Amino acid sequence: MTRYVVTFDTPDFAVLQDEAPELLSSEGISTERYYPRLGIGIVDSDADELQTFSARCRDRNRPVTFTPELTYYAIEEPSQFTDTDQLTWGLQAIGIDRARDAGHTGAGVRVAVLDTGVNLDHPDFTSRGITAESFIEGEGPHDAHGHGTHCIGTACGPWETDAGPGYGVAPEAEIFAGKVLGDDGTGSDSSILAGIDWALQHDCQVISMSLGADVREVHPPYVAAGRRALELGSLIVAAAGNNAQRSAGNFGFVGAPANSPHIMAVAAVDSALRTAEFSARSLPHEGGEVDLAAPGVDIHSAWTGGERYRSISGTSMATPHVAGIAALTSGATGARGQELWDALIASTTALEGEPSEDVGAGLTVIPELAEPRAS
Amino acid sequence: MPEQKREWVVTLDDNYLDRIDQIVAELERAGLRVERVLATIGQVTGCTTVAEPTQGSIEDPCRERMTVITGVLSVDAVRQFSAPSPDSDVQ
Numbered sequence: 001m002t003r004y005v006v007t008f009d010t011p012d013f014a015v016l017q018d019e020a021p022e023l024l025s026s027e028g029i030s031t032e033r034y035y036p037r038l039g040i041g042i043v044d045s046d047a048d049e050l051q052t053f054s055a056r057c058r059d060r061n062r063p064v065t066f067t068p069e070l071t072y073y074a075i076e077e078p079s080q081f082t083d084t085d086q087l088t089w090g091l092q093a094i095g096i097d098r099a100r101d102a103g104h105t106g107a108g109v110r111v112a113v114l115d116t117g118v119n120l121d122h123p124d125f126t127s128r129g130i131t132a133e134s135f136i137e138g139e140g141p142h143d144a145h146g147h148g149t150h151c152i153g154t155a156c157g158p159w160e161t162d163a164g165p166g167y168g169v170a171p172e173a174e175i176f177a178g179k180v181l182g183d184d185g186t187g188s189d190s191s192i193l194a195g196i197d198w199a200l201q202h203d204c205q206v207i208s209m210s211l212g213a214d215v216r217e218v219h220p221p222y223v224a225a226g227r228r229a230l231e232l233g234s235l236i237v238a239a240a241g242n243n244a245q246r247s248a249g250n251f252g253f254v255g256a257p258a259n260s261p262h263i264m265a266v267a268a269v270d271s272a273l274r275t276a277e278f279s280a281r282s283l284p285h286e287g288g289e290v291d292l293a294a295p296g297v298d299i300h301s302a303w304t305g306g307e308r309y310r311s312i313s314g315t316s317m318a319t320p321h322v323a324g325i326a327a328l329t330s331g332a333t334g335a336r337g338q339e340l341w342d343a344l345i346a347s348t349t350a351l352e353g354e355p356s357e358d359v360g361a362g363l364t365v366i367p368e369l370a371e372p373r374a375s
Numbered sequence: 376m377p378e379q380k381r382e383w384v385v386t387l388d389d390n391y392l393d394r395i396d397q398i399v400a401e402l403e404r405a406g407l408r409v410e411r412v413l414a415t416i417g418q419v420t421g422c423t424t425v426a427e428p429t430q431g432s433i434e435d436p437c438r439e440r441m442t443v444i445t446g447v448l449s450v451d452a453v454r455q456f457s458a459p460s461p462d463s464d465v466q
Contacts, residue, residue, distance in 0.1 A: 116458060147458040147466060181458055189384050189453040190410060190420040197413035210466075211456045220449045221384040225416045232415070242465050256454065278465045314466035316458060 001044045003069040008039040008062065015062060023062060027053045042069065081271045083300060088167045089271045090154070090295030090321055096169065098366045099328050100159060106170025106327040111155055111206045112199035113320065114192060115148030117141045117179035119304035122149060124158055125175075133198060134179040135191035144183040146304045150312060151210045152177060153302035155320035155327070164309055167301045169324020170331070176204055181211060189221060196225050200232050205330045205340070208323035209238040210316035212255040216283060219256040226262030233336035237322050239315035240265040240290050241280035251358075252280035254288050261287030264341060267359055268296020268318040273351055275358040279315055282357040292348060293359035294321035322364050332369040343367070378424045381435065382453035383407065387417040391446030395419070398446045405440035420453070
């Protein structure tokens with residue numbers, strides 16, 4: 001049985017009002033959804049039955065046409081952002097203007113980025129007071145890799161530069177750059193946990209970790225570290241992982257430490273607000289869910305080694321967007337720890353067509369923030 | 376006999392965070408060479424050396440001794456984490 005639209009092709013209203021419904025009924029077709037003013041009925045039938053009906057109507061000089069019912073969709077402008085001279089697409093997508101209009105810059109908020117360190121020579125950061133510390137034996141806090149600088153740029157970089165688009169969410173947040181990954185990009189629990197401890201000692205409201213291991217199992221030390229951090233008023237956000245290859249049917253999984261219950265896992269979306277090709281999907285265990293999504297494809301930010309900027313992709317890039325939004329939110333509302341976690345979840349836009357296993361609560365955006373009171 | 380170095384993260388029970396120094400001393404007695412004492416998150420990292428087992432046994436006497444110390448919640452082998460190589464398309 002299929003739904004059809006049956007149309008009586010006559011201008012004679014008397015026919016449409018009286019004769020047409022009788023013809024339908026005598027064929028055993030319900031007139032429940034027959035509209036006499038239009039001479040149109042919606043019926044559940046099949047092609048054979050309607051062919052017979054149509055022939056019978058033709059014989060009586062009451063021609064009908066029938067066609068399968070169509071489904072209609074609201075026409076929406078597809079989301080598609082692009083870098084402009086003023087702002088990266090990522091900043092546009094998260095609604096950076098809400099922060100700019102209200103004057104919220106993350107001032108007074110301490111953001112720790114635990115990564116490959118920071119490019120202390122970068123022109124966009126020379127005027128920022130950055131606290132940098134290395135937890136890698138034999139290496140100082142300077143970033144020779146680039147990854148750490150890029151993440152710091154996204155979380156805390158400028159809204160405006162003299163050489164390209166603004167690319168940072170919280171431009172006046174206090175930066176704590178903890179080098180927990182060596183110049184080769186690797187690090188162990190000892191350095192990462194030491195970095196978390198250091199960030200807590202400095203009372204950082206936000207800890208951003210764009211690092212991971214492709215292991216499904218929750219790693220126990222991060223359960224305790226994450227819980228204690230929340231209790232002490234520090235929110236840890238981590239990259240969900242890049243182990244998916246969605247075009248090949250592999251949805252990946254959230255690795256450690258993001259799969260830990262007290263650490264937020266951030267997935268990546270592209271400029272059309274679709275889950276990125278590489279972005280890992282939620283694990284079924286508690287804590288293994290993707291919590292939020294943020295811009296993570298072709299993200300322009302600061303780099304190292306004389307290369308001022310680079311555009312790269314990863315859940316590593318999505319994570320500092322959330323860290324920056326957390327910084328702005330904490331700065332504006334005073335929210336910390338679990339309260340800040342809840343505020344971020346509440347400040348999301350649902351993404352049409354993207355399941356929660358991929359994007360959690362949705363795209364993290366800057367909430368409406370009251371203007372700072374004059375002090 | 377060849378020796379194997381193993382790295383560990385020892386997580387303390389919530390109720391024993393204020394006795395971390397005492398527990399560190401006991402961990403050392405159990406054979407842990409302490410690298411870092413992370414008082415704020417209540418964890419201790421360090422390494423043990425164990426004689427390489429000839430029969431492939433996975434028992435580690437040091438780990439066993441550390442696990443039974445009062446105030447120790449868990450003893451976990453250290454994991455490696457990474458950011459992708461800088462030339463990788465996906466970071």
